[in-house]
Structures are given as C-alpha cells and as structure tokens.
Amino acid sequence: MTLSSSRGGTVVRSARRGAVRAGVLAATLTALVCTTATAANTASPSSSPLPAVQADVPAGVTAGVAVFDRQTGTFTEQVNSAGQFRSASVVKLLIALDVLWNRSPDALSATDRARIDTMLRGSDDTAASTFWASNGSGAIVDRMVTRLGLTDTARPPSTHPGYWGYTALSARDTVKIYRHMLDSAPAATRDYLLGDLRQSTRCATDGYDQHFGIAGSFNRPWAVKQGWSGFSSGGCTAPNAAVAKQQDGAVAKEATGKAARTQAGADAVDLARPALHSTGVVGAGDRSIVAVFTLHPSGTSYGKAYTDIGRLTRSLNVPGATRPAGTWVGTWGSGVRVRTQATTTSGAITTLPDGVEVLVGCQKRGQQVSQPPYVNDWWAQLPQYGGYMTNIYLSVPENQVPGVPVC
Known part of the structure; x- marks a missing residue:
C-alpha cells in the first residue's frame, strides 16, 4: 500500500x-x-489557501483551463485557454443571459423564472431546449458573441442546429461570460443568476452527479455551472434510458457526433469524445473565476472522468479558494x-x-x-x-x- x-x-x-x-x-x-x-x-495542509502551481492535466485528457483573479485582474492559470470545446450545458449561461438581456428578473413570468431556476440549479435540458427553440436557436449564441465580445464562441454546426450543447466555447470566453455577469450586468440579474448557481444541486435533473471539479475541490462559497456529454450514466439515480440519451439538446448518440465532426472538417469542435466541464466563481467576494474544459478518451466512465477533472481542478492556483479537509x-x-x-x-x-x-x-x-x-x-x-x-x-x-x- x-x-x-x-x-x-x-x-x-x-x-x-x-x-x-x-x-x-x-x-x-x-x-x-x-x-x-x-x-x-x-x-499543503487541508483547509488552507491553494499554492501557486502549474495545472496538472491527467494523462489522456485534453484540457482547456483559465483561472482569473478578479482582485489583481490577472490570470493565474491558462492552459489551451483559447481551445474550442463543445459547451455541453455550460451554454445555459448564455441562454439565461439572453433571456434577461434588457429585462429584469422581476419581469419574468413565473413559468420562465422556474425554467431558469431548474436550468441553472439542476442543469435541466428541457428548460434549455424550450428557451433555445423560442428565442432563435443559434441566433442566441450570435447575439451573445456580439454583446460580450466573445472570440472563440460559435453556434452549433449547421448539421446539428438543434443541439445547443454543440455550441463552441473556450475557457477564456467563459471567463468573459462570468466577468460580464459579475461586473457589467445589472445587479438584479447578477444576484439572480449567481444565486441559482450557488444552489447547484448535487443530482442534476437527468440523474448525473454534477458536483465534480470546482464543487468537489473547494470549500464554499462557490457558484458553478457544469457540463457533461457522451456518458451513459452518472450516479445519483438509476439511469433512465429516455433521459440518458437526451444530451446536448437532442438525442445525440456518439456515432452521430462522429459523423458531424467529419462533415464539419478536420478543424471542427470535437463532438465525439466524452466531455466534462466545470465553470464558476470561487472564494469570498467571488474572487476567482475558474473554467475547466476536458475531453476524455472514448469509453471513459463517468467516475473516471469525474476523478480526473477533480484532480486537475485541485491542482490549480485559485486565489481566495480553500480546500476541504480529508x-x-x-x-x-x-x-x-x-x-x-x-x-x-x-x-x-x-x-x-x-x-x-x-x-x-x-x-x-x-x-x-x-x-x-x-x-x-x-x-x-x-x-x-x-x-x-x-x-x-x-x-x-x-x-x-x-x-x-x-x-
């Protein structure tokens, strides 16, 4: 031993x-x-500030990482931060911001407010699909790219327009999204959206344990929006066949993802390998913004990917964060x-x-x-x-x- x-x-x-x-x-x-x-x-000792270290990417994992210290206005970690990944459920941040653009949360109908709550807290796909279809699908991404000055973000490929989770997104653009939410969005919007992200449930509505990465690596306070794609089951509950297949906004089987990648060209975003992403803010005063995007070898189990993104996230220099003892x-x-x-x-x-x-x-x-x-x-x-x-x-x-x- x-x-x-x-x-x-x-x-x-x-x-x-x-x-x-x-x-x-x-x-x-x-x-x-x-x-x-x-x-x-x-x-380093448990329950202590994290040391300044280099990101430790597990073998076989492709990662895009960015950690931004809002107190100093500098990045403490950047690994392939401009690399494009399929967003999976992280795009729900853009969907929610689009709904609230030039509108107060108080102006939402009770139904739409409930949809945003479950979409952000439990990563509900049905709510995201409803907003996606009602508000212009890929046009949502186009609008947010312009509004936030995003450079690596793009709507899903034309072969799969209904797959909101196939939106291209990078770690550094994700930092921009959170910086807008924290520093530029109206206070009511900021407080409402971050309030939902602080209430992230361990079990998502599709039966996946979503407290990996940031949520498993650091003590509260944190607020997170996670993403996953390409796994058959993820703990929490017995997998439901109908739910387990409904990923990325549509029934997205791995073979379909591979075909889409080929049609889009060699430089297209990878739609095939299992993806697991952890994004959010950490520490008192939401000091650090963290974005960790990962792709795993085909056939990787959810537990293995969950463990690997946890180890990567724990290796990061995240100012203001503390780790749980154990x-x-x-x-x-x-x-x-x-x-x-x-x-x-x-x-x-x-x-x-x-x-x-x-x-x-x-x-x-x-x-x-x-x-x-x-x-x-x-x-x-x-x-x-x-x-x-x-x-x-x-x-x-x-x-x-x-x-x-x-x-």
Whole structure:
C-alpha cells in the first residue's frame, strides 16, 4: 500500500485484495499512478489557501483551463485557454443571459423564472431546449458573441442546429461570460443568476452527479455551472434510458457526433469524445473565476472522468479558494450508496458514480457488510455528501483506511 499526496488533500492508493477486485480496479490504479506522481511534492495542509502551481492535466485528457483573479485582474492559470470545446450545458449561461438581456428578473413570468431556476440549479435540458427553440436557436449564441465580445464562441454546426450543447466555447470566453455577469450586468440579474448557481444541486435533473471539479475541490462559497456529454450514466439515480440519451439538446448518440465532426472538417469542435466541464466563481467576494474544459478518451466512465477533472481542478492556483479537509480515496463497484448512518438500513442519500474518487473525513465502526469473500464493519464518513459509505468499496487493502482518523 502506498500513500501519496495531492494538491487537493491526501490521496490513498493501493493494490487490491484478491482476484475479485483486481480486474475492477486495474484502470483506476493505473490512472492514480499517472496522475498523482507529479503531485507528490506539492502537498499543503487541508483547509488552507491553494499554492501557486502549474495545472496538472491527467494523462489522456485534453484540457482547456483559465483561472482569473478578479482582485489583481490577472490570470493565474491558462492552459489551451483559447481551445474550442463543445459547451455541453455550460451554454445555459448564455441562454439565461439572453433571456434577461434588457429585462429584469422581476419581469419574468413565473413559468420562465422556474425554467431558469431548474436550468441553472439542476442543469435541466428541457428548460434549455424550450428557451433555445423560442428565442432563435443559434441566433442566441450570435447575439451573445456580439454583446460580450466573445472570440472563440460559435453556434452549433449547421448539421446539428438543434443541439445547443454543440455550441463552441473556450475557457477564456467563459471567463468573459462570468466577468460580464459579475461586473457589467445589472445587479438584479447578477444576484439572480449567481444565486441559482450557488444552489447547484448535487443530482442534476437527468440523474448525473454534477458536483465534480470546482464543487468537489473547494470549500464554499462557490457558484458553478457544469457540463457533461457522451456518458451513459452518472450516479445519483438509476439511469433512465429516455433521459440518458437526451444530451446536448437532442438525442445525440456518439456515432452521430462522429459523423458531424467529419462533415464539419478536420478543424471542427470535437463532438465525439466524452466531455466534462466545470465553470464558476470561487472564494469570498467571488474572487476567482475558474473554467475547466476536458475531453476524455472514448469509453471513459463517468467516475473516471469525474476523478480526473477533480484532480486537475485541485491542482490549480485559485486565489481566495480553500480546500476541504480529508483524504481522497478511490472506490470500486457499481451502485455504491451513501447513507445517512453507518448501516445498510438507513436512508440512501445518493449513489456514487462507478469507480469515483471520494473525500473521506473520518471512519467508524457500524453495521457489518459482506461482499464475498470480504467482510467489513468499518464505514467512511464523506463530508461532501453528508453521509457514510461502507469501507468495503474503498480501494484500500485493510478494513480501515490508513491515516484516516476515527470519528
């Protein structure tokens, strides 16, 4: 068993016990070795300001990153910041700003206000599609490009005009969007939209756990708008086939995305690889604007992508941000529940994405759980979920996680 440190707290990694777990965790362990090796010399205490470090992009991941310090007016991180990515649900920021252009939130109908709330808090696709169809589709993007002076943003390709999530967007343009929201938009608009982003729900309306990246890496205060595309399920709830396929504003199967990319030319935005993006503001006074866009190898699971964008985000120099205390530990298995107490009979808070890395605050004895040939009565407290998971699904060889205190 090996203990290594990471800029988001301690990371535990180990060889698995027995043949039952070996196959399940092989990919996870490989990723841990690749992505934590360069972080071993940069650990800092939990719940402390983040150090000035270079963005650590995990192996196999294509990233676009920008971090802007509003206090100094400078970027602290820029990696491929002009690179264009398909926006996925991050474009919902532009959709909402367009609805509110020259209009106060108080002037919205109750129905439209409810749509914006669920679109930003729960990343609801139906609400976004309604606004997209009603307000001119791609013309929304054209208007916002002109209004905000965006340089890398473009409407979806002509082959897929209804796919609002295929809007091209870069990390540096995303910083411009947030800077407008914070510094130029009317106060009522700013407070309303940021208020929704501060109330981002862990489980999105399509059953995906959306508290990755910024939301998992830093303590509040933060406000986030996340995006994902190209995954079949994402924890929180059992996947609903009808919902899981409705990504990017239409039924967007991977084969269709590949065809669209070919039709649009070699330099087109990648519509095929799984995408996971985390954007928002962090720290007191919304000091830092953070935009992290990522593409992952075809076939990457949601839990793996979730873990990789988390590690990348934790490596960033984000002025004003602090990190949560605890130890990051890999998990294995499918459908692992987080419960209110250390028992299998207590209420289920949520379901973890398969194989995701979790932050463990402490551990205690609870109900004995059996997963042949293993038996374990230790449970891990997960502060970011407000509950417990059985240690039997943590990727460590002992029943207890080494170095983690007893609750």
